Amino acid sequence: MLQMRGLSRIYRTDTVETTALDAIDLDIASGEFVAIMGPSGCGKSTLLNLMGMLDTPSSGSYVFDGKEVAGLNESRLAEVRKANIGFIFQSFNLVDELSVAENIELALLYHKVGSAERKSRVETVMDRVGIAHRARHRPSQLSGGQQQRVAVARALVAEPKLILADEPTGNLDTNHGEEVMRMLQSLNRSGSTIVMVTHSPAHADYAGRVVNMLDGRVLQERRRAA
Amino acid sequence: MINITGLAIGLAACVLILLYVRYEQSYDDWLPDAERVFQLQTLYEATESGGEEMNLQMSAIVAGRALEKDYPGQVENVVWVRSFSPVILQDGQASVTEDLRMVDGDLFAIFDVPFVRGSAANALPDTHSIALSESEAQRRFGDQDPVGRTLTIVDNNGPVDYRVTGVFEDWPEHSSFSADAVARFDLGAQFADREYALTGWNNQQGWNYVKLRQPADAALINERMPAWEKRNIPDDVGEGGTTNPGDFQDYRLTNIRDIHLGEAQAASVTPGNDRFTVTTFAVIAVLVLGMACVNFTNLATARSSQRAREVALRKVLGASRRQLITQFLGESLLVTAIAMLLALTATELLLPVFNGFLGSDIAVTYFGAGGILLPVIALTLVVGLAAGLYPAFYLSRFEPAQILKANKSAADAGGSGQLRNVLVVGQFAVSIGLIICTAVIYGQTVYARTSDAGYVRDGLLQIENLGYRGVDGRDQQVVEQLRRVPGVEAAARTQIAVDPGGNSVSRVYRTDSMEPIDLGQYSVETGFFDAMGMKLIAGRDFSNAIGRDDSTTPFPIEEAAERAFAERGANVIVTREATRRLGFTSPQEAVGKQLRSELTQSELGLVPITIVGVVEDARFRSLRAPLQPIMYLMRREGFGAIAVRYSGDPARTREAAETVWTRNIPQVPFDGRFADDIVREQYEQEAARSQIFAAFAILAVIIGCLGLFGLAAFTAERRTKEIGIRKVLGARTRDIVQLLVWQFTRPVIIANLIAWPAAWWLMRDWLNNFDARIDLTPVPFLLAGALALIIAVATIAVHAWRVAGTSPVRALRYE
Known part of the structure; x- marks a missing residue:
């Protein structure tokens, strides 16, 4: 699904140059569940942002679904992103002013999907993650686990080819964390490709492949026995 | 910031x-004893015969005299100030003092103004004394002491010497009265040949100022005014029946501090508000x-x-x-x-x-x-x-x-966001309302200056000062010579011209009715309608060859000539509005019709008149004044102005006209102005107000936009995370800009809905002050709304672009 070759991301200020990613080579196949691990500041989130086209690489090649995307402008990246990628964040990133249903619907607003179909898809996905009974609630009225389920629903509703999860359990207690991980596992089993950044070895065990990073490089990869 | x-x-x-x-x-607060100083004003009610409601600051000489006689215990002093600017000769040179006030008593006993030379108490000891303002003294005498010097005023009775007795400080601007010079004249001698000016209750040529004694109660005097009018105003007995001027006139003492913003604004000394x-x-x-x-x-x-x-x-x-x-x-x-x-x-x-x-x-x-x-x-x-x-x-x-x-x-x-929205709506409603008002006021001002006045403004030069004593009948040779000036197409003398100061009204009766109809009555000479560019719509123009067209009678009045005129009658030309008031169904129907009018002394009866022509209505006065129905009489004297129709270079024509004037009448200053300029001056105050309105509208919009700009900045900042989320989910920069712009355009749209009816109601009332006015179309409303919207969008678009262009990663790190 995606191939990265010599992908680098360097942040420059007037006085300092920081290499966040240093010539990364990484392939991820369709249907994989990949966990990315490493200490804070090793470049996990930067890698995920590049993968999700939220950021652009300083150099290297990034082929997504057979097309080179490294040199695309912001508007083209937005097009590729919204057609193919769903996001789940550690801090949920729900819009406080919108209800649960509206937050989920937001992911379809920028697709050419009619209002009736949007409503139907939102209901389906809410049922799927078990949040339908909270459809009219505001995020602030939900528990952390429930908020993350809304975020998952939002990531799923546009039926993306790839789901990127940035420490999806980081703000959750153990029970809610496990609940979210089981949900991701279930999604993967039903065909979704998932790349997840995590600090938790236990949660990394849900993935089929674990990529360990250090100082902006891939230190090692290990596949879980099937 | x-x-x-x-x-x-x-x-x-x-x-x-x-x-x-x-x-x-x-206004006038500065005047010592202001609470005791009053102006006697004349309020005319609308009459069934078509007389318009008119509130004059002027009042008849006789009215002031009667008040002084009837209230000796209350009235300390009454002085009549004449509205007249004669020529002044100084060392043989003729000049005019703009605000020369001819008074029949000691004006400074009423207006206790500070003096720099002489004193208020001794400034006007007797007739033929004159006091000058500081500026006027400086203009006429430089640094020399003017006290004791002589100025010769050329009045109706010929040149009369006046001795300068004092110099007063320049009259403050915020005053309902003004004077560059105050001369005390002999009222009896002045009007010896025109007694009606002294006794007529319908003859307003000046202002009566009254100073009441300390405990006097003006309100009480005003309360008793109806009875006082009945007691003092005699009946007018004529062929048309017996009438009493008091039936449609009311008198009122108005304190000097209330004049400037008062109800009576017609015939004011200084422009009121x-x-x-x-x-x-x-x-x-x-x-x-x-x-x-x-x-x-x-x-x-x-x-x-x-x-x-x-x-x-x-x-x-x-x-x-x-x-x-x-x-x-x-x-x-x-x-x-x-x-x-x-x-x-x-x-x-x-x-x-x-x-x-x-x-x-x-x-x-x-x-x-x-x-x-x-x-x-x-x-x-x-x-x-x-x-x-x-x-x-x-x-x-x-x-x-x-x-x-x-x-x-x-x-x-919760709630504060709503409050902010309400406040933004309020701000923009005010801004939009002011923009609409500005547009309507401006539109009406332009309309007033450019609308069809019934005469052609372009290429029209108006020469005034014909009423001065020094003219001595030489205006006829001036007009004849003017007609020979290259570029001059027509020239004619007239009693009425653009922006006339006075108003002359006569009662007209149909032969089958004794119901009077009030028509403006003005003297013109042949060629007047051509000179003014006025259209004859029925009948014919005046002709020097037809004896009955000529309504001239000698002045001073000769009994025999008046009697002959009353028997012979006259031909008149009326305006379209006059035919309507007279009850004719069309201008054509009016031609040839006999009427009767009060054109001579009342004891000689009504004069038979025949309509020989009808001209299009002409608006000589401001659009605020109702259109006056007019009856023109052809005469050979008694004019106030010359209308000169020219083609070619205006400056050269004016220069040539001045040469002709000065050659013939060197004693009287030349006063030639273009009709365009006179009309512009007529609406100067309106224009100034519309500019001030516009300035405040712009200010209001700037303040509104500053608020919107600040709010947009803070809102954009507050919504940074949301913007990031939306971008992650596929929103393009323009989607985000659209979102933010819409958030702020919504209150502006709502503001329109509030501002439109309010501005419509206000402007409808304002426009109703004008006799002719623009239609209140949706255009200024839509334009103001669109303008406010464009300004609002432009204000917030800057922020919206900046925030929408931020990388979503950075936006999501915001919190």
Whole structure:
């Protein structure tokens, strides 16, 4: 699904140059569940942002679904992103002013999907993650686990080819964390490709492949026995 | 910064307008004993015969005399001031003093103005004495002492020498009276050949000023006025029946301080104003200041997200709510005080421009009786507290635990967003309303200047001063020579011209009715309609070859000639409006019809007249005045002006006309003005007001936009995370811009819905003051709405682009 070759991301200020990613080579196949691990500041989130086209690489090649995307402008990246990628964040990133249903619907607003179909898809996905009974609630009225389920629903509703999860359990207690991980596992089993950044070895065990990073490089990869 | 700038603009506008309002309301306050000085005014009621309602500041000579006679215990002094500017000869040179006031008594016993030479008590000891203003003395005599010098006034009775007795300080601008010179003349001798001027109750040629004794009660005198009128005003007995001028006239004593904004504004000494305009300006001042306060409140609550943590920390460290409220109110007062300092600087800088616009001499003084220091301090306190009160209570109520626990900087309490929206709607409603008003006032002013007046303004030169004694009948040779000037197509003398000062009305009767119809009655000579470019729509023009066309009778009056005229009758030309008033169904129907009119002494009866022609209506006066139905008579003398129709270079024509005038009448100054300029002057005040209105509309829009700009900035910041999320989910920059722009255009659209009906109602009332007016179409409303929308979108689009262009990663890290 995606191939990265010599992908680098360097942040420059007037006085300092920081290499966040240093010539990364990484392939991820369709249907994989990949966990990315490493200490804070090793470049996990930067890698995920590049993968999700939220950021652009300083150099290297990034082929997504057979097309080179490294040199695309912001508007083209937005097009590729919204057609193919769903996001789940550690801090949920729900819009406080919108209800649960509206937050989920937001992911379809920028697709050419009619209002009736949007409503139907939102209901389906809410049922799927078990949040339908909270459809009219505001995020602030939900528990952390429930908020993350809304975020998952939002990531799923546009039926993306790839789901990127940035420490999806980081703000959750153990029970809610496990609940979210089981949900991701279930999604993967039903065909979704998932790349997840995590600090938790236990949660990394849900993935089929674990990529360990250090100082902006891939230190090692290990596949879980099937 | 936005807060201080917005508030400073609002305060400057408010201070300027309030200075103007106070200036308008303080006319004649400076005059010693102002509470005892009154003007006797004449109020004409509308009559069934078509007489218009008219409130005159002038009153008949006889009225003042009768008042003095009937109230000896109350009236201390009555002086009649004549509306007349004769030629003055100084060392043989003819000149005119713009505001020469001819008075029949000691005016300075009523107007106790300060003197720089001589004294008020001795300035007008007898007839043939004259006092000059400081500027006039300087203009005429330079640095020499003018007291004792002689000025010769060429009045109706010929040249009369006047001795200069004193020099008074220039009359203050904010006065309903003005004078460059005051000359005491012999009233009896002056009107010896025109006794009707002394005795006629319908003869208003000047103003009666009355000084009451200390305990006298003007209200009581006014209350008794109807009985006094009945007692004093004699019947007019004529062929048309017996009438009494008192039936449609009322008299009233108006205190000098109430003249400028009073009900009676016709025939005023200095241009007056109306309370509606002054009140409107005061309301605008309050609205503009309100808008600035709203900005302050809006931005302060919007910034609450930034200050929540500070409030929480202060509370944790022991600050009470009262202390926090005091802190925030203190900040608000400090900001207002700084804004006020900027506003006062701006006011002082702008005041000369403002004065230039309005022709006023408003000055800023901080100390003393008229000082603005105390009002300014009061305004600062009121604005500081009004603007700061809500934010102070709002910010100080944050719960520290909640804010610190949530580790949030944003603590946007529910409801405040709604309030901000309501305030933005209010601000834009005011701005849109002012834009609409400006557009309508401007449209009406342009219409007034350019609409078809019934005569052709282009290529028309008007020469006045024909009424001066020094002309001595030589105006006829002037007009004959003018007709031979290259480029002059027609020239004719007339009693009525563009912007006439006087009004002459005669009663006309149909042969089958004794119901009088009031028509304006003016003398013109042949060629007048051609010179004015007026269209003859039925019948024929006057002809010198037809004896009955000529209505000239000798002056001074000769009994036999008047009798012959009354028997012979006259041919007249009337306007379209006159035919309508007379009951004819068309101008053509009126031609050849016999009527009767009061054209000579009442004892000689009504004069038979025949309509020989009908001309199109012409508006000689301002559009505010109703269209007067007119009957033109052809005469060979008694004119006030010459209308000159020319083609080619205006300056050269005027120069040639001046040469002709000066060659024939060197004793009287040439006064030739183009009709375009006269009309422009007629609407100068309206134009100035529309410009001031426009300036305040622009100010209101600027203040509104400053507020919107600040709000957009804070909202964009507050919504940074949301924008990031939307971008992650596929929103393009333009989607985000659209989202933010729509958030702020919605209140502007709602503001239109509030502003439109209010402005429509206001402008409909204002336009009703004009006899001819523009239609109140949707165009200014739609334009104002569109303009406000464009300005609002442009204001927030800058922010929207900046925020929408931010990388979503950075946006999501925001919190």
